[in-house]
Amino acid sequence: MVPAGWHVVDVPAPSLTAAERCWRRTLRGAGISVTRAQVTAYASRLPLGERGIREVVERAVHSARAHGRDVAHEDVAAALRTHPDHDPAGLARRVPASTRLEDLVLPAATREGIDEVVAHARWSTAAHEELALAGVRGRGVVVLFHGPSGTGKTAAAEAVATAVERDLWVVDLAKVVSKWLGETQRNLDLLLSAAETAGVVLLFDEADGLFGKRGEVTDARDRYANLEIDFLLQRLELHRGVVVLTSNRPAALDEAFARRIRLSVRFETPGHEDREELWRRLLPRTLLATGASTDRVAREELTGAAIRAAALAATVRAMEGGGPVTETHLDAAVRRELEKVRRPRAARAVTS
Structure with missing residues (x-):
C-alpha cells in the first residue's frame, strides 16, 4: 500500500537508442x-x-582484472547474463547453454530456420x-520447433541460447500446471515476468501438453481449462523475450496459437548423409577397432538421439571388454535402438 501523501510514478525503460548511447558512453569510459x-545486443x-x-560494466572490469586480462566483449556478456541473478522460483530449471550451432547436424532447410531464429532473437527489438512499430503486443520472439521425437x-533451443549469449530456462510443466483455480495462470505470469526480466530464452518442451486445443465446454472443469489456454495465449502475446516451444504433434496445438508464432x-529424421556425419562425430576412427566402420550402421534410419544412445552403448560394452569398439558392439547397440521403435533392420548384422 502506498503511504498517504505519496505518489507512484511509473518510469518507462529507456528506448533502445537511448540505452545504446548509455552503453557506448559507459563502455568508452571504462576503456x-x-x-x-554488440552494443545493440547489450541494449536489447x-x-x-x-x-x-x-554496474554491469564494473562487474565485467573486476572479473577481467581478477583473471589478469584486458576486459573484452566476453566479460561484458558474462556480467550481463548474471545481472541480476534471477531465480525461476522452481517453475523452470536453468540449463547451462553449451551446445553450439556448429554442433548440430541438421538438413539445410532446418539449419536455415535456426539461423533465422537467432537473427530475430538478436535484432527483433532493434x-x-x-520501423517505429507501436503497441506492446507481438514484440516477443515466439518460435515453434516441431517434428519427430529425438x-x-x-538441442537446437540450447544452441540458440548459446548463440545469443543468454541462459536457457526449461519450463517444468508439472510445477506450472495446478489443479487449483487460478494457480496455473499465476504461475505462468510469474514465470514469464521473471524470464523477461532476466533476459533468458524460455523453453516449453512438449508444449502441446499446455498449449493444446480448447475443447467443447461440458462442465466447469472444461471451462477453466479453456480459460487457462486463453490466458496463456494472451500473456504470451505481451511477452517481450524469446520463447521456444517444441512439439511432436503440432496439429494438437490450439489454432489461435498459430498467429502468436x-x-x-x-525437424526431420536425419537422412543417410546426416546419419553418417553423426556417427563420425560420435565415434571417430580412433575409437574403432581395426577394420571396423560406422558406414553400415548409418544405413539404419535412426534419429540423432537414437544414434547417440547407440554410440554410448557400444562404447560402454567396448570399455567393459577392455578393447576398442567393434562392429559387433555397434550391431548390438543399433539392434536395441531399433527394437525400441519396433523397426526391422535395413542392413545385415555382423556375426561373430
Missing part, C-alpha cells in the same frame, strides 16, 4: 572496445537504466524501433 552490433537483452549499465529440437521450424 572497453566493442562493435556496434535487458531494459537497463544508466545505473544498471554501470527492428521494432527502426530429432534435435531441444513468429517462426516455425520443422
